[in-house]
Amino acid sequence: MNFLDPILDLFRGKAVTIPPMDGALRPNTALDDGEVIAAALAPDNLAVLRGLPIYSSHREIRRLGHDHAILETCPADVSALAVEEDGTLAVALDDGSLRIGGTRVEGFNGVTALAFHGGKLYVANGSEHFRPSQWVSDLMHRKASGSLWEVDVKTGQRRKLASGLAYANGVAVDAANNRLLVSESWRHRICAVPLDGGGVTEVLGRLPAYPGRIVAGTGGYVLALFAPLNRLVEFVLQEAQYRADMMREIDSRYWIAPTLSPPENFLEPLQNGGVRSMGVHKPWSPTRSYGLVAMLDQNVRPLSSFHSRANGRFHGVTSAITVDGAILAASKGGNHVLRVLIGGGDA
């Protein structure tokens, strides 16, 4: 009778399901147990500049050290950062501008991630319609207008490598396989695109959260997943009319949508299920925000993960890198930068 299922699915609807967080993604409290190394407003875009970690906080680019010195203040919020081996800094802003060193590159709308390799800068452009700070709107409009670009560092010439991506939100170079790895947030997967352009192939799918930035790390990659999949949100995403009404009538802060931080205002939708029971906030309750960093091997298979669960503080991790055998994670929703030993996650 199994042969009937595809036909029956036409009538009963194909199941929309959320993969469980288990196996290498088994929940733990590694992020909450990690060392807080900086308190900053909306920290993001971790990178290493001349041996020292840097991060962005709204419009500022800061050094992660004793003084948290401001290296640069930009005219708009920083949406992506990358550092070339020679110390050249590529900075993308929320207004759509992109600068490599002192050279401006035009033509982008919402750069979400950058990666240098072999004299080229690879650019993930999240959406043609919305700024990076408006990522929730892009999700709610169910757009798939993301693209991947190659920019020549010397000439500033750009070339499109892939398009039609459902929010390209992270890019890393897999030099050994001559390809780029791209996080496609709204399709909950990591894809591969050949360095010289071509078809998009899925290398890691069915993620239980929205993947964000991906960077090369110790023996593989580090992936920041900035918000969890949630059944209520998935349901809302299927209901076009409801979504249209919600977006028209309700302030975007209060939409039923993923978020980087737990709700603080009573007007915000409840973390469904995230209720207290006997005075304890249930860590396993389904939430709209979560903290998750995954270590991937060279074949982009999950090895271990670091979590801040429903009752945790460090949600909305948008960027993570490895430095000296530890992971630095920027919890944009939790306003802290954390340091977690790589062995501290769950294998």
Add this chain to the structure above:
Amino acid sequence: MPSVIEMRKITKSYRGVPAVKDVDFTLHTGEVHALLGENGAGKSTLTKIMAGVVEAGSGEMLHNGHKVAFANPHAALQNGIAMVFQETSLVPSMTVAQNIYLGEEKFLNRLRGIYIAAQQFLQSLNFSVDPTALVASLGAAKRQMVEIARAVHHKADVIIFDEPTATLTPEEKRHFFALMRRLKASGVSIVFITHALEEALAHADRISILRDGELIETGPAADFDRNKVVRAMVGRALTGEIYSRRREATDLRKRGRLILSVRDVSMGSMVRNNSFSIFEGQITGVFGLVGSGRTETFKVVSGIYKRDFLRGGEIEFDGRPVRYNVPVHAVEDGIVYVTEDRKLEGFFETMSIAENFYAGPLAAGLTKSGVVSFAEMREIAADWSKRLDVKAINDNARVVELSGGNQQKVVIGKGLAQHPKLVIFDEPTRGVDVGAIAEIHRFINQLADEGLAVVVISSYLPEVMNLSDRILVCRQGRVVEEISPVEATEEKIMFAAVH
């Protein structure tokens, strides 16, 4: 102390094989007397003689100093001796209230009156059972409660409980032991058969231990500890083998390939958006209270129940989406479910061990010739009897004649003869003695070591904690938490299961 029951030199044989031999047993007035022993040790036979279910071959029994020999359970009940059976003796087509008042019907029976009286009576025992519900619609735990209520209702001065707590939740067990204390305080003498040694040590006044039909030891409970009880029961120390291992991270098996992925599976109100994965080469322990949907979830996985037609979720087995309408398709794909209710669903009790073993591959179409072959049946039976160490006269013995532990081994063997990739054990050691528990645990571990994906559903926390490489906790129809056995404590698991 005056004794209410005194048994002297009791012997009973079945087909020449003695079930109890020259047993002396004394039950004092107002005491809780735990009767312990492995399956087949003779506990049930001894108590059945006491309750008039079977007749003793030789020896004598005194009740309040008078020599008695009950011809049937009704005669025993008339004399104030009631027995609560391990296999419930309720009438499934009647309501709870009708079962409690069975045999006391008046000429003009008024159902409403019976329901009100039963409601009050059940409430006084703290049992939440609907008196108007049909017994057939009740789960094992609630049937047990009705059985206990019936015995208490008959105002017996001797009540024999045969494994009363095996199907009860921790909360229900607390109520049961409070009830037992109340009965004891009112002068009722209680014989209490259990496999949970902690219960016997905690709640009994005296303990008697049987082995191979003989009384090995009897004395005040305070003189016993777990090791002493186990040594007397099996003739060797077993405690080191089960339930005492402290799990270290290095003890745990690494997960292998993902074999089963369950995503947002729903089935009525019992299974709700349940999601989890099962990996090869690991034992995944599943804990949950009665009604948490753990058994139902795995029955959906193995095709016994169907998930919801609309928005029923997805199940992927071995990389392929599946939706089984009947179990045989699941068996063909390599999923075997070893049932928790072995008597009802596990085996054909009047068929031989060999026929039961052969039924597995025969049903799944895995026999060599595709038709019944007695040579193949003998071969399969000999192989699995040896591997599982089934203790029987020969493979032609009927399963109904075996002890609980050996029956369970037959159920396991019948499933494993189907060459599964995923084995789901539902309460594999319920109603099984400690000796057989150790053997079954060893066998389950061996399966995981061989690379099979193994799921063990259990209500017994020490079993889950000692056997599992990962623990899933179910509540209200879904897996709510995954806990590593390294960090697991009973409190932590119970909190996830309850709140």
